[in-house]
Amino acid sequence: MTMSNTGGRRKPPTIHDVAREAGVSRGTVSRVLNGGHYVSPAAAEAVNTAIRKTGYVVNRHARSLITGRSDSVGFLLTEPQERFFEDPNFNVLLRGCTQALAAHDIPLLLMLAGTDDERRRITRYITAGHVDGVLLVSSHSGDPVAEELRAAGVPLVACGKPIGLGSKVSYVAADDRDGARDMVRHLLALGRRRIGVVTGPLDTPGGVERLAGYREVLSEAGMEIDERLIVSGDYSRASGEAGAERLLARAPDVDAVFVASDLMAQGVLTALHRAGRRVPDDVAVGGFDDSPAAVAASPELTTIRQPWDRISAEMVRVLLAQIGGEDPAAVILPTELVKREST
Amino acid sequence: MTMSNTGGRRKPPTIHDVAREAGVSRGTVSRVLNGGHYVSPAAAEAVNTAIRKTGYVVNRHARSLITGRSDSVGFLLTEPQERFFEDPNFNVLLRGCTQALAAHDIPLLLMLAGTDDERRRITRYITAGHVDGVLLVSSHSGDPVAEELRAAGVPLVACGKPIGLGSKVSYVAADDRDGARDMVRHLLALGRRRIGVVTGPLDTPGGVERLAGYREVLSEAGMEIDERLIVSGDYSRASGEAGAERLLARAPDVDAVFVASDLMAQGVLTALHRAGRRVPDDVAVGGFDDSPAAVAASPELTTIRQPWDRISAEMVRVLLAQIGGEDPAAVILPTELVKREST
DNA sequence: CATGCTTCTGTGAGCGTTCACAGTAGAGAA
DNA sequence: TTCTCTACTGTGAACGCTCACAGAAGCATG
Incomplete structure (x- = not known):
């Protein structure tokens, strides 16, 4: 019955087949295929039905060969x-x-x-x-x-x-900077005044911008920036943990931490928990990214969502x-x- | 200076350019490109240096057009x-x-x-x-x-x-079935005798096979299969949680659960924890997949790794x-x- | 009636490659 | 020498498409 379905692939129809079926020339078919300008309605109609009937699909290789585009x-x-x-x-x-x-x-x-x-x-x-x-x-x-x-x-x-x-x-x-600004403003609005930051790697724009946002908001709030509250990480969970420990050692009175990634924030939570600080009661923690890590963490992380x-x-x-x-x-x-x- | 680097893309060299550069014909270049059979060492050498010199890369569209292959x-x-x-x-x-x-x-x-x-x-x-x-x-x-x-x-x-x-x-x-067999054998070796299972969806081969492995091992061990110990899930975390609850209700003496996915196993852990069962002391839990969920869980999950x-x-x-x-x-x-x- | 303009259509060339084929050169055998 | 065989090389055709061009038809304008 359906020999077409058994075994190898059949040779697909070409623009020529469509042209013959529609009773027009290759050129006309090509024009229909590429926007349909300068084609009479009758011809366009004939071509389109011929395309449907034959199941024609343009051969991209042939097209690319001449257009120079690859369309990929x-x-x-x-x-x-x-x-x-x-x-x-x-x-x-x-x-x-x-x-x-x-x-x-x-x-x-x-x-x-x-x-x-x-x-x-x-x-x-x-x-x-x-x-x-x-x-x-x-x-x-x-x-x-x-x-x-x-x-x-x-x-x-x-x-x-x-x-x-x-x-x-x-x-x-x-907008990394603005995201960071939002978070720090949020922490300020909660009444926190000793806000630490665990930055991302400072050789990346993201890392730099997020830190810049932190600095800006504190400055705008008329607060003096305490460099002891700034520690840097590399986006890894471990670096978040280490960062939080350094932060606690250098500034035990910290009452909030803005962490430049959720993964690091998880590490920060671990370190805070170990140090006996309650989150958010003693220390509020804000992350960045809104990754699954944010909801997997306990407590679930407040974070900055990027519009991926x-x-x-x-x-x-x-x-x-x-x-x-x-x-x-x-x-x-x-x-x-x-x-x-x-x- | 380097006009080549400013603005648009230059037209890449063709097989013709290479042929001219090497002092041979298109055919010879093509033969070198496709395996190098029936080409003299001298010609092959000349072609290869010409290719390097011109920076030639084959035009896949042209090739595909004639070979019928797309090489993708x-x-x-x-x-x-x-x-x-x-x-x-x-x-x-x-x-x-x-x-x-x-x-x-x-x-x-x-x-x-x-x-x-x-x-x-x-x-x-x-x-x-x-x-x-x-x-x-x-x-x-x-x-x-x-x-x-x-x-x-x-x-x-x-x-x-x-x-x-x-x-x-x-x-x-x-080998889903064999993986399931390994896990159940492992649970048996730990001395567990009331082993429950939370299956995957039973309209998928994976779900069926994993359950089959479970049944086989218990049968081979000469144990009678208690259908109350078998509940089905859909691989989601929530279904694992629900499954475990059903299991506990139907067979409170369960001392191990083989769960057909790590995600479901997380749900099982949650339910067991809520029911006051200690893992693995009271109930051992085995997962499937070795997904990150397995190490994220607490306690970390024993599981079956698929060789992805x-x-x-x-x-x-x-x-x-x-x-x-x-x-x-x-x-x-x-x-x-x-x-x-x-x- | 010629002229121009617009809209539409068909045709030939060519994109860069591979493939089949025809050919050449050299070695070895008769 | 001549023939055959092998190893190698060049050439034209084709793949399916788009593009430029030429031309046809219709219509308004001079």
Whole structure:
């Protein structure tokens, strides 16, 4: 009966088959496929029914060969991969980008640049024009891949403000500084006056900005900044724990801690618990990221949510615009304070 | 100075440029590119230096146009996406597949079939031959996308035993039954005799197999199976909690619980704690998956680790073999018992 | 009636590669 | 020498599409 369903794949219909079926020329079919300008309604109709009837799908390879576009974009992760792949926000980002691109019928190629070998291969792949643009996840300062892509003129949109790439590269980021400001203001509003901070790594824009927000709000409140209340971490849980211990040793009267990531905040909670401080009664704790760690913690963490769904949508929007010839752009999106038990 | 670095992308060199540079014909360059058979060492050498000198990278579109292959594969997720995207094992799988493919210079296209619209688009994209094969993640029984792809003769490898797809589709899975057997044997070895089980959904192979392993071991030990000790869940944390409560009500003398997922096991721990049972003193608890939930739990969960890194590698291996013309194959990989505090 | 303009349509060329085929050169055998 | 065989090389055609161009048809304007 249905021989078509058994065994190998059949040769798909070409634009030629559609043209014959519709009684028009290749050119007309092509025009219908690409926007339908300069096509009579009758011809367009005939072509569309022929497309449905034959089950025609454009051969992207043939199209790309002549247009020079690939109609696909790469999602490049040059971050040490373990860290980001375990971050649920990364999942949201990846999923969001894939879906936003799918709406434009653009496939997403996942590229992981872990080893130097992979880095080389991917760079060559991209610069050879096999993708039209790249969505970049990399907080690596002075990332050689990113630099090379930028130099080659590949449309590029980074997630988060990239370091050392000049102003020529687009990026989409959450407003770290403003998020930090919100949190510190929140702690002040609760009546806390000895507010400590466990920063992120200060060689990343995120780390710097979040600390800057902390300083700004305290200054604006007319408070003098006590450098003993500032300790730095590296976003890891362990560094949060160590940071809190240093903080307690240096300033035992601390009554609130703004922690630059939820994971570190978990460590801070552990250290505070061990030191016999009650949260939030003795010390209020604010995190950053609104990761699952925030709700898994006890008490559940008050934190700053980054709009990851909007970030992915904006990254795709900016990238497509740039592929379309527009200039690089920076987009900063607002964060949101999520109040829970820890403050 | 370096005009090449400013502005747009330059036109990349073609096989023609390489041929001219090397003083040979297109055909010879092509032969070097594809295995180098029937090429004199001198010519091969000349071509290779010309490739390096010109920075030539093959134009995959042109190649695909004539070979009919795309030299790319799709990673298709038809699962309700939230669930899998939050599963860290999914990350390991996705990363593993990407890297295994990268070793063969094959890009991975991420495809998420959430809505019906996406489903249609993706099906058409794949059956049109835009990917050579598909890595499928779907526990959805009777998945229409998978069925359509199978019918169209698209090489397909599923992660986990697929339901209702006949025997014609390859899959790679962990040995659920054997994993369950290991865990129950472990509980028996600890001297437990009233071993309950919270199963996974029994319309999935995983759920069925894990329960089967439980039954087998108890039967082999000459014990009679008490159906009151068997309650079913749906892998969610909440269902674990509810399951444990039912178990305690029906068989208060239970001294161990084998739970078919770590997430459910967390729920079980919560319920046991609330009921005043100590773990593992009063009741030993064994999970399944070795997800981060296992170490996040207190006490840390004894669990069954699925070899996700090997699963991804095998999926890619089987898919490439199938693309190469081999018959579909099923691969079952062994699991590993990870002992922690809960038993 | 010619002229121009707009809207529409068909045609040939070409994108960069692989593949089949025809050919060349050199070695060894008759 | 001549033939055959092997190892290698070059060439034209094709893959399926888009693009530029030429031309046709319709309509208003001079």
